[in-house]
Amino acid sequence: MAPAIEVRDVSPEDAEAVVTLWREMAVGAGPQSRLLAAPTPQAAEATIRKHENDASGRLIVGEIEGRIGGMAYLRRTPVSPLHDEITVTVEYLHVSDHARRHGLGKALIAEAAAWAEHENCPHLAVVAPAVAREANRFLARLGLGQAGVLRFATTHTVRRRLAAEHAPNLLALLSSRRSVIARRAQLPRSPLVEEQSYGDAPYRESTVRESTVGENGYGEIRLPAEPESAGK
DSSP, rough: OOOOOOEOOOGGGHHHHHHHHHHHHHTTTTTTTOOOOOOOOHHHHHHHTTTTOTTTTEEEEEEEEEEEEEEEEEEEOOOOTTTOOEEEEEEEEEEEEGGGTTHHHHHHHHHHHHHHHTTOOOEEOOOOOOTOOOHHHHHHHHTTOOOOOOOOOOOHHHHHHHHHHHSSOOOHHHHHHHHHHHHHHHSSOOOOOEEEETTTEEEEEEEEEOEEEOSSSSSEOOOOOOOOTTTT
């Protein structure tokens, strides 16, 4: 005989059982899970009471033989910002080990599909962890294909990573400056023109001479004397 299964909306008295399900879900998601830490039963109870009259979302639980063994969060959201259709998204779907293989997961998805039809939602979406192979195979058998990957992080982490992406690479900047200074040090000093005589005809030859500093603080350049034929 199949065990009795019931799916219903959560009540404040279920807070402790729901927190236990959340802890199980966080452990099953693996060490890389980005799920938040489980709240206290008191905090969960206060949140459940606050969302009791929320028309856009439902937290449902599944009972097997009178014992809570699964949960799911149903949320009505637009399909996209460019469409009028509304979809029901199933989030945080989880079934305990003791309640598996009895149809509790199907019962939770069936409740989500029934609510979607009642709200005239033509689509149903389910969020599942990428590492949960069994859950993803289960959803694939029900006709749910992969539509995307949901990534999660704290706002502080994203802001810090964005700042690091746009900040200049200080090490590369310092290395570039050192290379420029080294190349400048290897360059010869500025050549100054100096007059030398070759027989009776003076001529100008470029020689390297160290520049001197004048009284005004600038480099002083000495020009060669004019040849004797200048101005004649």
